[in-house]
Amino acid sequence: MRSPFAPVVLSIVALLAALARWQIQGSHNVYTAISKRFYIPDPDLGWQVSPVHPVWVGLEICAVIAAIAVGLAVGGWIIRRREAKRGQRATGLRAAAWLVAAAPLIVPIWAFASGGGPRGGLDTLPASTIQGIEAGITGIIDAPAGRYEVIEHPGTSITAKVSAGHETFDARFAGGIRGSWQGDPHDLTRPVAAQINVDAAGVDTGIDERSSHAREAYLHADQFPKVTVALDRVLAAGQQGANTVGFRVHGTLGLIGKTHSIEITGTLKRPDAAALQRLNLSGDVLLVQADFAVLIKDTALASDAKDFDGDRIPIHVSLVMRHTSG
Numbered sequence: 001m002r003s004p005f006a007p008v009v010l011s012i013v014a015l016l017a018a019l020a021r022w023q024i025q026g027s028h029n030v031y032t033a034i035s036k037r038f039y040i041p042d043p044d045l046g047w048q049v050s051p052v053h054p055v056w057v058g059l060e061i062c063a064v065i066a067a068i069a070v071g072l073a074v075g076g077w078i079i080r081r082r083e084a085k086r087g088q089r090a091t092g093l094r095a096a097a098w099l100v101a102a103a104p105l106i107v108p109i110w111a112f113a114s115g116g117g118p119r120g121g122l123d124t125l126p127a128s129t130i131q132g133i134e135a136g137i138t139g140i141i142d143a144p145a146g147r148y149e150v151i152e153h154p155g156t157s158i159t160a161k162v163s164a165g166h167e168t169f170d171a172r173f174a175g176g177i178r179g180s181w182q183g184d185p186h187d188l189t190r191p192v193a194a195q196i197n198v199d200a201a202g203v204d205t206g207i208d209e210r211s212s213h214a215r216e217a218y219l220h221a222d223q224f225p226k227v228t229v230a231l232d233r234v235l236a237a238g239q240q241g242a243n244t245v246g247f248r249v250h251g252t253l254g255l256i257g258k259t260h261s262i263e264i265t266g267t268l269k270r271p272d273a274a275a276l277q278r279l280n281l282s283g284d285v286l287l288v289q290a291d292f293a294v295l296i297k298d299t300a301l302a303s304d305a306k307d308f309d310g311d312r313i314p315i316h317v318s319l320v321m322r323h324t325s326g
């Protein structure tokens with residue numbers, strides 16, 4: 001008679017395959033991502049999200065498979081005792097055990113079939129390499145003065161790098177970003193103003209359950225539906241290439257019902273014709289890449305500071321803006 005413990009072997013095979021996939025991935029992630037996000041280099045946007053989204057196995061699903069193996073071992077012991085007591089084969093229970101044992105194989109098969117990460121891809125947005133401008137306001141961009149509106153585009157996003165639970169991940173906002181910039185790219189000594197509004201409910205951490213938790217328990221998106229960034233003056237600026245100006249500006253962050261004075265460092269660039277075509281853009285367009293950070297203890301997140309591994313949250317802003325009026 002075939003041993004009632006035989007299904008355990010199948011679940012162990014699934015566990016070993018899942019652990020092999022986890023090891024090959026190399027990111028040592030705790031949670032499984034059904035559609036893993038990767039960043040790939042872009043000559044004009046710095047980095048952009050790759051169209052490749054494989055299944056990324058986490059340790060928690062490996063733990064579930066291990067628990068199934070243990071459960072099958074216990075079940076095998078129960079089946080053996082039942083059969084010994086009744087003197088007949090428990091066909092239904094044995095069939096159920098095999099079905100349960102086979103189910104975890106879906107995880108590694110699905111993950112391996114989805115492929116690996118893209119060449120050169122990174123699973124979190126790299127730290128900024130933008131150099132700050134200390135003093136002086138110079139630099140010229142050959143673009144018309146007036147109002148520039150933020151447009152929905154793969155190059156428009158706001159990303160916060162969060163370290164919590166001994167894991168670093170990106171809390172990314174890629175939709176629901178609206179706003180504008182008013183100024184003269186020819187002369188940044190003239191008054192400028194910008195206002196960006198972001199839907200807090202749009203936060204995406206790469207894991208659905210974690211995103212929901214961030215939305216409800218930390219951002220309180222139902223009570224504070226918008227995250228805002230406003231700029232009021234240029235502190236320094238300088239030419240950093242053809243039609244590219246580096247800047248340092250003063251602004252205000254509105255986050256979870258509180259406002260914070262911030263200093264933002266970044267670049268303002270007018271893409272050339274080749275870049276416009278590659279990015280599927282038209283018209284007078286400006287690209288913004290900018291960075292700032294907030295101290296957790298100064299924000300409404302202070303009461304949850306123990307949940308974070310660091311004391312600050314770096315934030316990267318990537319905007320695509322089109323000229324709409326003079």
